[in-house]
Amino acid sequence: xxxxxxxxxxxxxxxxxxxxxxxxxxxxxxxxxxxxxxxxxxxxxxxxxxxxxxxxxxxxxxxxxxxxxxxxxxxxxxxxxx
Amino acid sequence: xxxxxxxxxxxxxxxxxxxxxxxxxxxxxxxxxxxxxxxxxxxxxxxxxxxxxxxxxxxxxxxxxxxxxxxxxxxxxxxxxxxxxxxxxxxxxxxxxxxxxxxxxxxxxxxxxxxxxxxxxxxxxxxxxxxxxxxxxxxxxxxxxxxxxxxxxxxxxxxxxxxxxxxxxxxxxxxxxxxxxxxxxxxxxxxxxxxxxxxxxxxxxxxxxxxxxxxxxxxxxxxxxxxxxxxxxxxxxxxxxxxxxxxxxxxxxxxxxxxxxxxxxxx
Numbered sequence: 001x002x003x004x005x006x007x008x009x010x011x012x013x014x015x016x017x018x019x020x021x022x023x024x025x026x027x028x029x030x031x032x033x034x035x036x037x038x039x040x041x042x043x044x045x046x047x048x049x050x051x052x053x054x055x056x057x058x059x060x061x062x063x064x065x066x067x068x069x070x071x072x073x074x075x076x077x078x079x080x081x082x
Numbered sequence: 083x084x085x086x087x088x089x090x091x092x093x094x095x096x097x098x099x100x101x102x103x104x105x106x107x108x109x110x111x112x113x114x115x116x117x118x119x120x121x122x123x124x125x126x127x128x129x130x131x132x133x134x135x136x137x138x139x140x141x142x143x144x145x146x147x148x149x150x151x152x153x154x155x156x157x158x159x160x161x162x163x164x165x166x167x168x169x170x171x172x173x174x175x176x177x178x179x180x181x182x183x184x185x186x187x188x189x190x191x192x193x194x195x196x197x198x199x200x201x202x203x204x205x206x207x208x209x210x211x212x213x214x215x216x217x218x219x220x221x222x223x224x225x226x227x228x229x230x231x232x233x234x235x236x237x238x239x240x241x242x243x244x245x246x247x248x249x250x251x252x253x254x255x256x257x258x259x260x261x262x263x264x265x266x267x268x269x270x271x272x273x274x275x276x277x278x279x280x281x282x283x284x285x286x287x288x289x290x291x292x293x294x295x296x297x298x299x300x301x302x303x304x305x306x307x308x309x310x311x312x313x314x315x316x317x318x319x320x321x322x323x324x325x326x327x328x329x330x331x332x333x334x335x336x337x338x339x340x341x342x343x344x345x346x347x348x349x
Binding site for chain 1: 210299
């Protein structure tokens with residue numbers, strides 16, 4: 001068993017209105033050191049698979065096909081034994 | 083391929099109900115003849131504009147049938163409507179899960195065959211996710227859900243969705259979305275612009291295409307685009323909600339009407 005933790009974020013070139021709004025809110029709260037904020041998605045997937053290479057390949061495919069939209073997003077993930 | 087115009091019969095006045103909606107909304111009066119087409123209207127879990135689209139098309143004298151997303155046979159239709167709503171709750175991304183519905187493979191084949199497909203709002207998002215149209219619809223730049231009337235400037239009046247209007251005409255059609263900011267990479271945008279694939283742009287009441295009249299942050303005020311072959315349209319505004327003067331206007335009917343009005347008489 002493996003647990004994949006997937007992070008999907010907007011490409012750096014894509015405007016992130018959510019991140020900008022969070023940054024403004026943090027500044028309003030007095031966090032003057034905030035330079036920029038990017039918001040994204042965090043997805044945890046438990047896989048019933050014993051082979052790490054196979055599991056990695058599958059998670060990659062999941063990201064490519066469904067979890068991320070390559071037009072606007074990029075992704076990365078960690079794979080740890082469950 | 084049996085084209086829609088071959089299948090359809092010429093519609094005299096008798097085919098249409100004598101309601102106020104039956105008169106042509108055309109901004110280019112006298113263009114071609116209207117035909118009766120059979121529209122398939124897709125329904126996903128969470129779709130909510132299907133009945134509005136059905137009502138608008140029936141009022142315009144067209145035949146309609148609702149198609150559940152698990153069905154895969156769409157061959158009997160002349161054109162397909164992918165209506166708005168929140169398919170699959172917009173989970174993950176708007177349209178991301180709907181695009182893997184069983185019906186979508188048939189929709190792709192239907193589109194490749196050159197038959198008309200119109201995606202409205204969530205339908206536009208689904209068509210983008212499915213790769214039938216380029217780019218993506220992102221969260222509105224101001225993060226608000228906007229439900230308001232907009233003026234759409236017709237940018238290309240030589241498509242099967244817009245030939246009842248003239249270039250630079252304004253169509254008053256409402257939007258209702260939280261994720262309608264059209265984005266694509268620079269190459270895609272310039273390809274769309276060069277080949278006149280931007281069909282509608284958000285504008286002011288005098289046709290001003292400026293940031294002031296951009297309701298969601300879309301690149302170049304883009305409100306609707308077509309695919310390379312010109313038979314798939316995606317647009318965020320809701321033409322089906324602008325087909326009856328009782329609810330504020332009927333300019334949207336010009337878009338549906340274009341789909342079942344012969345193009346050969348185009349001047």
